[in-house]
Amino acid sequence: MSDFLSYVLNGLAVGCGFALLASGLVTIHRVTGVVNFAQAMFAVVAGLTAGSALGAGLPHGAAELAGVAIAVIAGLLTGLAAVGRRGTTPQSALIVTLGVGILAYAVEIAIWGDQPRSFAGLPGSLEVGGVAIQWQYLLVIGVAAAVFAALALFFARTDRGKALTACASDPYGARLVGIDVLRMSLIAFALGGGLGGIAGVLVTPLQPISFDSDVALIVNGFAAAIMGGLNRPGPALAGGLLLGVAEALVAGYGNAAHQTEIALVLMLAIMIWRAVRTPVVQEETV
Amino acid sequence: MIQVRDLVVRYGSATALDHVSLTVETGELVALIGPNGAGKTTLVNTLSGILRPASGSIEVTGRLAHVPEGRHLFGDLTVEDNLRLGAWRSRDRDPSWLYGLQPQLAELRRRKARTLSGGQQQLVAVGRALMARPDVLMIDELSLGLAPLVVTQLAAELTALHRDQGMALLLIDQNARLAFDLCDRAYVLEAGRNVAEGPCAELARSPEVARAYLGGPVKEIS
Numbered sequence: 001m002s003d004f005l006s007y008v009l010n011g012l013a014v015g016c017g018f019a020l021l022a023s024g025l026v027t028i029h030r031v032t033g034v035v036n037f038a039q040a041m042f043a044v045v046a047g048l049t050a051g052s053a054l055g056a057g058l059p060h061g062a063a064e065l066a067g068v069a070i071a072v073i074a075g076l077l078t079g080l081a082a083v084g085r086r087g088t089t090p091q092s093a094l095i096v097t098l099g100v101g102i103l104a105y106a107v108e109i110a111i112w113g114d115q116p117r118s119f120a121g122l123p124g125s126l127e128v129g130g131v132a133i134q135w136q137y138l139l140v141i142g143v144a145a146a147v148f149a150a151l152a153l154f155f156a157r158t159d160r161g162k163a164l165t166a167c168a169s170d171p172y173g174a175r176l177v178g179i180d181v182l183r184m185s186l187i188a189f190a191l192g193g194g195l196g197g198i199a200g201v202l203v204t205p206l207q208p209i210s211f212d213s214d215v216a217l218i219v220n221g222f223a224a225a226i227m228g229g230l231n232r233p234g235p236a237l238a239g240g241l242l243l244g245v246a247e248a249l250v251a252g253y254g255n256a257a258h259q260t261e262i263a264l265v266l267m268l269a270i271m272i273w274r275a276v277r278t279p280v281v282q283e284e285t286v
Numbered sequence: 287m288i289q290v291r292d293l294v295v296r297y298g299s300a301t302a303l304d305h306v307s308l309t310v311e312t313g314e315l316v317a318l319i320g321p322n323g324a325g326k327t328t329l330v331n332t333l334s335g336i337l338r339p340a341s342g343s344i345e346v347t348g349r350l351a352h353v354p355e356g357r358h359l360f361g362d363l364t365v366e367d368n369l370r371l372g373a374w375r376s377r378d379r380d381p382s383w384l385y386g387l388q389p390q391l392a393e394l395r396r397r398k399a400r401t402l403s404g405g406q407q408q409l410v411a412v413g414r415a416l417m418a419r420p421d422v423l424m425i426d427e428l429s430l431g432l433a434p435l436v437v438t439q440l441a442a443e444l445t446a447l448h449r450d451q452g453m454a455l456l457l458i459d460q461n462a463r464l465a466f467d468l469c470d471r472a473y474v475l476e477a478g479r480n481v482a483e484g485p486c487a488e489l490a491r492s493p494e495v496a497r498a499y500l501g502g503p504v505k506e507i508s
C-alpha cells in the first residue's frame with residue numbers, strides 16, 4: 001500500500017512537470033497556432049543552466065531563476081526564428097521549431113557535454129501516515145498548481161489574455177482592432193519558454209537530464225497538451241497528471257523501459273478519438 | 287478625415303489599385319461601389335495598414351475603424367470579449383453603452399462568436415468596430431447575407447451615430463441602392479481605377495451608373 005502511495009505521489013510530481021511543459025505548448029499554440037517542437041528544449045536548457053549556476057555557488061532560488069530566465073530568452077529566440085517574419089504559416093513555423101530544437105543539441109553538448117546531469121532539490125521529506133513524501137515533490141505540485149491557476153485567470157479574465165487568444169483565432173481581425181500580432185506572438189513564445197523552464201528546474205532533481213531528454217519530455221508534454229486540443233490549459237493539466245501517475249505505476253510494478261510508449265499510446269488514442277468525434281463540417285482549428 | 291491620392295497597390299506583379307484617389311471629410315457619408323474585383327477591399331485594407339501601398343499618399347486624421355469583409359470575429363471568444371477587444375487601443379473597454387444601443391448584442395454577450403448565425407456575426411462585427419469610437423467607420427459589405435430588416439436597423443443606427451456624434455462613414459456595399467440611400471457622396475471603382483464620383487443623387491442619374499449598379503435607369507432616389 002505504501003509502495004502504491006509513493007508511486008502515485010512520484011507520478012503526480014512528474015506529471016506536474018509534464019503539465020507545465022504542456023502549458024507552454026498550449027500557450028504558444030493558442031496565440032500563434034504553432035506547435036512548438038522546441039518546447040522541451042526550454043526545460044533542458046533551464047535544468048542544465050540551474051545545475052551549472054548551483055555548481056558556480058549560486059544559492060537555490062537564484063539558480064533556478066537563472067535557469068528560467070535563460071529559458072525565457074531561448075523562447076524569445078525560438079519565437080523570432082519561427083514567427084518573426086510576417087506571413088509565416090504555422091506549418092512552416094513548426095518546421096523551424098524542429099530545426100531550432102536540433103540546433104540546440106549542438107549548443108547544449110558544447111556547453112554541458114552529453115552526460116546526464118542533475119542537482120539536489122529540496123532536502124528532506126514529510127511523514128504522512130507512514131509514507132515519506134519528499135519536499136521536492138510537494139514543491140513541484142505546489143508550483144504547478146499556482147502556475148495553472150495564474151494561467152487560467154490570465155486567459156479567462158484579462159483583456160491582455162484575450163488579446164493573446166484573438167491572435168490565433170483571427171490574426172487579420174486582431175490586426176484590425178489594433179493588436180500587435182507579432183509582439184503578442186513573441187510574448188507567447190517568451191511565456192512558453194518560461195513555463196518550459198519552470199518545468200525543467202523542478203523536474204531535474206527528480207530525473208537527471210541531458211541534451212536529448214527533450215524527446216521523452218516533448219512526447220509526454222504533447223500527449224498532455226493534446227487532451228485540450230492544444231488550446232486549453234485545464235485538460236493539459238489533467239493529461240499530465242494522468243500520464244505521470246500511469247507511468248510511475250508501470251515503472252513501479254512493471255518495466256520502466258515502457259514509460260514513453262504509454263505516452264505515445266495515450267496520445268494516439270486521444271488523437272483518434274478527437275478525429276472521430278469532430279464533425280466533418282466544423283472548421284478544424286487544431 | 288481620409289485623404290487618398292494617386293494610390294497604387296499591387297499583389298506581387300498584379301496591380302489592384304491604379305492611381306486611386308478618394309477623400310472622406312469630417313462627418314461625411316461616402317459610398318464606394320464597383321464590381322467584384324474592382325479593388326474596394328484592397329483600398330480599405332490599405333487604409334487600415336494591412337497592405338502597403340507601392341506609391342501614392344494616404345492621410346488619416348482621427349480614429350479609424352474597419353468592419354472587414356467576412357467579419358473576422360474571434361470565434362473562440364465570447365461576443366462580449368469580441369466587443370471589448372474592439373476597444374483594445376483605448377482604456378475604456380466597457381461595452382454597456384453599445385448594449386443600450388443594440389439590445390440584441392446584450393442578449394448574445396455570453397455566446398461564443400463562432401456559434402452565431404451570419405447576421406448575428408455581422409451585428410457583432412459592426413459593434414466591435416463601433417467600440418473603437420471611430421471618427422470614421424469603414425464597412426466592407428454591410429448588407430451581405432443580412433435580412434432586410436437587420437440592414438434597415440443597422441442603417442438607422444449608423445445614421446444616428448452620424449447625426450449625434452458626427453461619425454463619418456466609408457461604406458462598401460454590393461447593394462448600390464442601399465449605399466446611395468445612406469450616403470451623400472459616392473465613388474465608383476472599376477478594375478482598380480476611379481471611374482466616377484459625385485453626390486449620390488447625381489451619380490444615380492448617370493445612365494452608365496444606373497445601368498451597371500442600380501438595375502437600369504431610375505427616376506427618383508429618396
Ligand SMILES: Nc1ncnc2c1ncn2[C@@H]1O[C@H](COP(=O)(O)OP(=O)(O)OP(=O)(O)O)[C@@H](O)[C@H]1O
Nearest residue numbers: 297300302320321322323324325326327328329355
Ligand atoms: N490576396 C490577394 N492576392 C492576389 N490578388 C488579390 C488578393 N486579393 C485581391 N486580389 C486581386 O485584387 C483585385 C481587387 O480585389 P478586391 O478584393 O480589392 O476587390 P473588391 O472590389 O473588394 O471585390 P469584391 O466586390 O468581390 O469584394 C482583384 O483582381 C483580386 O483578384
Ligand SMILES: [Mg+2]
Nearest residue numbers: 326327328355
Ligand atoms: Mg471586397
